[in-house]
Amino acid sequence: MEKVKLEKDGIKKIIDFALSNFVIIAFIILFVASCFLSPAFLTKNNLLSVLIQNSIYAICAIGMLVIIITGGIDLSTGAYVCIVVCLTAGLIQGGHGISSVFIVLLLAFAIGAVSGSMVAFLNIAPFIATLAMTTILKGAAYMYQTGQNRRIDGTFLPKWVKDSTFGIPNPVLVMIVVFLVFLFVLNRTRFGRGIYAIGGNKETAYLAGIRVRSYLVLSYALGGLCFAIGGILLCGRLGMGTATVGDGYEMDAIASVVIGGASMNGGSGSVSKTIVGAMLMGVLYNIMNLMGIASYPQMIVKGVVIVLAVLLYKKK
Amino acid sequence: MSNEYVVEMKDITKKFGGLTAVDHVNFKVRSGEIHALCGENGAGKSTLMNVLTGKFPTNSYKGEIFLEGNKVKIGSPKDARKEKITIVHQELELIPELSIAENIFLGNQPTSAFGMDWKRMYVEAKDILSKFSLDMNVKTKIKFLSVGQQQLVEIAKAVYLGGNVLILDEPTAPLTGREINFLMDMLENLKKTGISIIYITHRLDEVFKLADRVSVMRDGRMINTFDLRDITVDELVAAMVGRKMENMYPQMETRVGDITLEISDYSVLHPLYDTNIVDGVSMKFRSGEIVGISGLLGAGRTELMQAVIGAYQMKGKGIIRLNGKTVRFDSPAVAIRAGIGYVTEDRKTTGLILKQSIRFNISMASLSRIIKKGVLYPRKEKAIVNGLKEDLQIKTDNIENAVSSLSGGNQQKVVLAKWLAINPSILILDEPTRGVDVGARYEIYTIIKEMAAKGNTVIMISSDLPEVIGMSDRVYVMYEGKVRGELLKEELSEDSIMRYATGIA
Numbered sequence: 169m170e171k172v173k174l175e176k177d178g179i180k181k182i183i184d185f186a187l188s189n190f191v192i193i194a195f196i197i198l199f200v201a202s203c204f205l206s207p208a209f210l211t212k213n214n215l216l217s218v219l220i221q222n223s224i225y226a227i228c229a230i231g232m233l234v235i236i237i238t239g240g241i242d243l244s245t246g247a248y249v250c251i252v253v254c255l256t257a258g259l260i261q262g263g264h265g266i267s268s269v270f271i272v273l274l275l276a277f278a279i280g281a282v283s284g285s286m287v288a289f290l291n292i293a294p295f296i297a298t299l300a301m302t303t304i305l306k307g308a309a310y311m312y313q314t315g316q317n318r319r320i321d322g323t324f325l326p327k328w329v330k331d332s333t334f335g336i337p338n339p340v341l342v343m344i345v346v347f348l349v350f351l352f353v354l355n356r357t358r359f360g361r362g363i364y365a366i367g368g369n370k371e372t373a374y375l376a377g378i379r380v381r382s383y384l385v386l387s388y389a390l391g392g393l394c395f396a397i398g399g400i401l402l403c404g405r406l407g408m409g410t411a412t413v414g415d416g417y418e419m420d421a422i423a424s425v426v427i428g429g430a431s432m433n434g435g436s437g438s439v440s441k442t443i444v445g446a447m448l449m450g451v452l453y454n455i456m457n458l459m460g461i462a463s464y465p466q467m468i469v470k471g472v473v474i475v476l477a478v479l480l481y482k483k484k
Numbered sequence: 485m486s487n488e489y490v491v492e493m494k495d496i497t498k499k500f501g502g503l504t505a506v507d508h509v510n511f512k513v514r515s516g517e518i519h520a521l522c523g524e525n526g527a528g529k530s531t532l533m534n535v536l537t538g539k540f541p542t543n544s545y546k547g548e549i550f551l552e553g554n555k556v557k558i559g560s561p562k563d564a565r566k567e568k569i570t571i572v573h574q575e576l577e578l579i580p581e582l583s584i585a586e587n588i589f590l591g592n593q594p595t596s597a598f599g600m601d602w603k604r605m606y607v608e609a610k611d612i613l614s615k616f617s618l619d620m621n622v623k624t625k626i627k628f629l630s631v632g633q634q635q636l637v638e639i640a641k642a643v644y645l646g647g648n649v650l651i652l653d654e655p656t657a658p659l660t661g662r663e664i665n666f667l668m669d670m671l672e673n674l675k676k677t678g679i680s681i682i683y684i685t686h687r688l689d690e691v692f693k694l695a696d697r698v699s700v701m702r703d704g705r706m707i708n709t710f711d712l713r714d715i716t717v718d719e720l721v722a723a724m725v726g727r728k729m730e731n732m733y734p735q736m737e738t739r740v741g742d743i744t745l746e747i748s749d750y751s752v753l754h755p756l757y758d759t760n761i762v763d764g765v766s767m768k769f770r771s772g773e774i775v776g777i778s779g780l781l782g783a784g785r786t787e788l789m790q791a792v793i794g795a796y797q798m799k800g801k802g803i804i805r806l807n808g809k810t811v812r813f814d815s816p817a818v819a820i821r822a823g824i825g826y827v828t829e830d831r832k833t834t835g836l837i838l839k840q841s842i843r844f845n846i847s848m849a850s851l852s853r854i855i856k857k858g859v860l861y862p863r864k865e866k867a868i869v870n871g872l873k874e875d876l877q878i879k880t881d882n883i884e885n886a887v888s889s890l891s892g893g894n895q896q897k898v899v900l901a902k903w904l905a906i907n908p909s910i911l912i913l914d915e916p917t918r919g920v921d922v923g924a925r926y927e928i929y930t931i932i933k934e935m936a937a938k939g940n941t942v943i944m945i946s947s948d949l950p951e952v953i954g955m956s957d958r959v960y961v962m963y964e965g966k967v968r969g970e971l972l973k974e975e976l977s978e979d980s981i982m983r984y985a986t987g988i989a
Contacts, residue, residue, distance in 0.1 A: 356860045358851050368837030374851040375795055375826065377835055377941065379815035417561055435839055 190281075190480050191428055191441050195448045202451060206458040214454070216337060222450030223343035224398045224405075227402045228417055229424035229446045230350050230439060231394025238387045239355075239367040239434025240287060240294035243418050245281035245395050247305035248276060252399025254309050255329025257318035258410025260325060269325075273396050279305070284385035318409030328453050329404030339401045346397060353390075363387055366432025370436045424449060425472070427477040449473075489550070490515040490680045491536065491569075491649055496547035498531055500538065506545075507704040516670060517554075518681045520695035520712075521611060522724055524949075525770050526968070528704040533651050537571045544783050553753070568648035571640050572655060580627035583607035587626055588641045591669040597987025601812040607857035612644045613637075616670055628755065632663030643674065650674070651682045670692055672712030680977045686780045688720060700724055708914050717988055725949060725978035726802065732926055733954030740957065741771035743808075744941045745824075745910055752784070752791045762788045762800065763965035769910070773933065774942040776956030778949070779840040779985050784965040785945045786829060789912050793819035793826050820849060825903030829914035829945070835899040838888040842880060843869045843906065850905035873902040877927060900931060910941045918949060929955060963987045 186193060202209045209215075222277055228245050235242045259268030279301070286297035320326060331338050354360040362383045365373035375378045395417075402413060428445030430437025452473065456466050491513040498506040506528045513519045521529050525867050533557070535545050540558035549556055552568055557566055564571075585605050594604040609622040610895065618636055626634060635655060642650055652671075656664050671681060671694060675884060676911075683695060691698055692712060699709040700723040707723050746769070752762035762784045764911045771773050773835065777785045793798035794813035804811055806822060813819040816826065828834040836845055846869045847854060854865040880890060887898055896916070911962045917925045936942045946952045952959055953976045961969045961984035967986035983989035 292593060315693070356862075357858060358855055358860070361844075361851060361860065364840070364844070365837055368840050369833070371834045371850070372837055375816050377815075377820040379817060433837075435837065467622070 173225065187480060191444050193478075195451070198451055200453040202292050204457075205455055208458050210453060214458075218447075218450050218454045219340050220337050223339040224401050225420050225424065226419070226446035227304055227346050227394050227401070228398040228445050229421040229442050230346055231363060231391040231398075232418070232421035233425045233428070233430060233437050233442045234350070234354070234363065234394075235294070235391045236385055236422075236430050237367045237434060237437050238300060238363045239370070240384070240387070241298065241422070241432070242280075242391050242395075243284065243295065243298040243387065244283065244302040244305055245418035246414035246416060247302040247309070248279070248392060248395035248414070249402060249417050250274060250411055251305045251309040251311065251312070252396045253403040253406065253413055254313045254318065254409040256325070256400050256403040256415070257320050258312065258316070259319045260323050261318060261409075266291075266324065269400055269466050272400060273393060276392040276399075277389045278392075280389035280395075281385050283392070284388030287388065288381040290385035298299050299380040299420075306411075313409065313437065314410040316409075319407065320403075320409070321407045325400070325404040329401055334370070339405075342397060342401060343419075346394065347439060347443055354439055357414040359383060359386060364435055367436070368460055370434075420446075420449065423474050426474060427475075427481030429481050431476075431481075459463050486601060491682075492550040492553075493532070493536065494548045494550070496532065496535055496549075498535055498545040499825040500989060506535065506675065506703050508702075509547075509701070509706040511699060511710070512708060513680050513682060515680055516675060516678050517696040518675055518683055518694055520691040520698040520699055521682055521684045521701065522686070522691060522720070523701035523949075524724060527701040529701050530653060531704075532701070533571060533682065533684065534562070534654065537561065537569055537651065539545055553704065565645070568646050569604045569651070570642040570645060570647040570649070570904055571651040571653065572635070572642055574653050576631070576634050576638055577986075578626045578634055578638055578641075581625060583623050584629075584637055585611070585622040588612060588622075588636065588644060589836050592645075604609045612640055614663055616640050616643075616673070630663075632659045634658065634665075635663075636667065637671065639667075643679065649680045649682065651743070654686065655683070656685065658688065658782045664690075665734075673956070679899075686986060687689060688717060688988055689875070691720070692717070695846070717983070721979050728802050732929070733951075734926070734930045734933050736937045738772045738774075738933075738937045739959070740938070741939065742775045743768050744806065745943075746803075746805040747770040747792060748803045748805075750788065750792070750800055750804070750904060752787055752796065752800040753798050755798050760965055765962070765965075765967050766801075767960055767967065769941045771941055772910075772936055773957050774936045775956055776942060776952040776959040777943065777945045777962065778947070778952050778959050778981050779962035779968075781844055781947065783962040783985070786914055788962070789826065789914065789943065789945060793817075793824055793912070795826065810868050819963075820906055823909040825906055825908035825911045825917060827899055827903055827911070827913045829918065831895055831899050836887050837901075838886070840887060841888045842873070842887050842890070842898055844876070846872055846883075846905055849902050850907075853905070869901075869903060872905060874905075876901050876931060891924075893920045893928070894923065896920050897929060897931075900928065904931075904935075908940065910943070911935055912943045912945070914945045915947065916944060917948065944980060949981055952976075953978065961985050 189199065232242060232245060254334060256268055256272050259271060264271065283298050283301050286292045287294050328338055333341055362373065362378045363379050365376065366380055366383060403409065424438060424446035425442050426432065427448060428441035430442070449470070452464060452469065456469065489512045493511040494510065496506055496509045497504065509532060510530065523529050534540060538558045538561045544555050549558055550578065552578050556567055558567065589605055592602045594608065606622050612797065613620055613622065615695045616636065618640065620633065627764045632873065654701065655667060656913050658669065675681060685691060695712055697709055698720065698825050700707040702724065739741055747765060747767045750762060751760045754761040765788055790796035791798065792804060792813065794815045811822065813822065832838065847865050853868060854861050873883060878894050880903065881896070887895060890898065915931065917928055920928065932942055944955060956976065957973050959971045959976060959981065961981055962965050963985060969989065971980055
């Protein structure tokens with residue numbers, strides 16, 4: 169009897185482990201399957217392009233993760249990307265050089281702080297506050313962009329984005345740096361502990377001396393910063409400023425975070441699994457492209473994957 | 485069969501899982517009387533009334549109910565309405581966005597050939613209110629009325645709906661003095677019309693003023709029913725508390741020292757109404773001392789302590805001195821830095837983060853101890869948390885387990901550990917053993933006593949009278965926001981506390 173119980177416990181532990189690391193296992197299975205499904209998949213060029221393409225999504229997803237951990241959401245990811253692409257190109261055209269990048273980052277951080285203040289101090293629901301921010305940023309981007317030619321080919325940014333350092337493409341390098349920074353911030357700082365506590369139970373967090381409001385503002389600001397990093401990389405890849413980009417980035421970011429196992433109620437989520445979540449979506453797209461599946465069926469598959477992921481985490 | 489009794493409940497037993505909330509209770513109400521139902525929190529009063537008003541299906545409780553001598557089955561609110569039994573709950577059930585008239589006639593609006601007959605509705609509503617000498621505009625939306633006025637409207641509505649038996653669950657809890665008097669008059673008048681009233685209350689002064697008879701419940705059992713002409717306050721209090729003290733409080737040598745925390749003339753405004761929820765309270769706390777704060781639900785105890793540490797939604801007015809220096813705590817963070825820990829009364833909503841680990845929960849308030857130059861050291865954290873786990877004997881094989889996997893008693897120990905981790909010199913405990921089994925209680929009491937023995941100040945808010953008496957060196961009793969009495973250890977008894985807590989002494 170005792171032995172049977174032990175075995176059952178063992179099996180339960182394995183299932184628990186599999187469910188909590190589902191995204192990693194799913195990624196490995198998808199990766200291996202893709203190798204068999206298309207001979208073009210496992211080539212250096214293809215894998216590099218998947219990595220480069222998805223580094224921008226992954227960085228946005230990390231920003232989204234920070235906000236979702238607090239129990240919030242930011243719908244303005246795409247709008248950030250849009251205005252950042254326009255502004256970066258405009259500032260570079262204006263001859264501000266490398267400082268354009270820092271100006272844009274600072275600005276995005278400030279915009280995030282405004283969204284965060286609406287949530288923290290004015291008690292506006294995150295969904296509404298960031299929805300408002302979306303149209304504000306979009307409107308500003310169109311106003312800034314209309315009638316302008318913002319090509320920046322040949323300047324430092326497109327060159328750097330296409331370049332590599334130590335054999336690693338620069339966008340991927342940026343993603344790795346962002347990943348490491350947030351891995352540290354979320355696990356080894358007072359702020360990281362604080363936002364998990366806030367998402368878990370705001371009241372308990374406040375009573376335990378955690379600065380709930382400041383941390384909320386900072387979360388949205390850091391989210392804005394991540395979205396801007398993604399936007400600047402996109403600007404470099406495009407080689408120009410345009411207000412037609414960015415649509416749907418928030419949905420991809422949210423999807424990556426959720427596939428990475430975070431709860432939309434807040435209080436949980438991991439940076440590593442979010443990155444894997446983003447890459448899983450990327451590989452899925454890539455293999456469907458290689459197999460010649462059209463883009464509309466791809467969208468359906470994406471939706472099904474999100475639902476499956478959430479259902480599996482619920483089992484836990 | 486004579487119909488001396490409108491309501492006769494025979495041998496009623498209601499269990500929730502393993503817990504017997506109402507245990508073979510017999511309860512009789514005479515026609516046209518005001519019958520008070522008394523007992524401590526959790527004595528089973530509300531459950532008994534819920535049986536009578538059809539909250540539970542007939543097969544979920546045992547016993548028989550007779551109305552005017554006829555056996556009836558009550559298993560749904562609809563049954564109760566058919567038998568003309570109505571209850572006015574503590575939480576009012578009016579719709580704030582609708583007018584007084586619409587609320588009175590909700591689901592029962594007068595109609596004409598063209599739909600709603602608004603004119604008739606307003607006239608009739610005015611009629612109903614005037615019967616209670618209530619002079620209100622029936623078109624006023626409920627949300628513009630005070631809670632007291634809302635209560636009166638709700639009672640008027642209940643009587644209009646044809647109540648033969650009217651049950652009021654602590655109706656005066658949210659009312660001011662003048663509104664209470666008005667309500668008393670209103671009930672007296674209702675009684676004259678032949679309606680029977682069951683009046684659940686904690687306030688013994690109201691019982692003696694208003695009721696004809698009183699039934700006392702304790703621990704799910706009916707102790708006795710008394711005619712109020714034949715009973716004294718002392719006898720009633722004794723019936724309510726009369727339980728033998730068990731020797732479950734650890735004894736420890738403590739040395740009472742200097743005053744650490746002093747609150748003078750401290751008031752806190754009610755968040756919704758223009759009254760003070762805490763009213764001119766002064767208290768002193770010394771090192772090495774356990775001070776109990778007793779009183780009934782809603783006496784302002786929790787609000788007082790929360791306002792003092794900056795955790796209440798309203799800011800308090802008055803002077804707080806910590807070790808002789810005037811201080812003000814704008815948020816719990818400031819109070820924590822000053823060495824004050826606060827164990828809240830509800831661990832699930834304000835004490836714990838249930839989805840997080842035991843480790844996460846325990847270190848939450850004392851991050852400063854494990855963060856050096858902005859970097860958190862997990863090894864140091866584990867050492868501190870494991871140490872507390874041993875000290876408090878938290879029963880778990882791994883501090884990484886979710887705190888929700890623990891029993892109530894062990895969850896409470898985690899909350900205590902969280903606050904002990906900040907090394908507090910003042911520890912405030914709000915209902916520290918609510919929902920905790922007897923074994924874990926003793927362990928928690930030992931931890932509290934040890935805190936005091938080390939020369940710290942312990943402040944314990946508790947509704948559990950034996951606990952207050954067994955643990956405290958001194959007790960403040962609050963009533964309606966004020967300190968009604970201060971009792972020294974030798975003066976402590978359930979009787980003496982209950983007198984102050986119910987506003988008699």
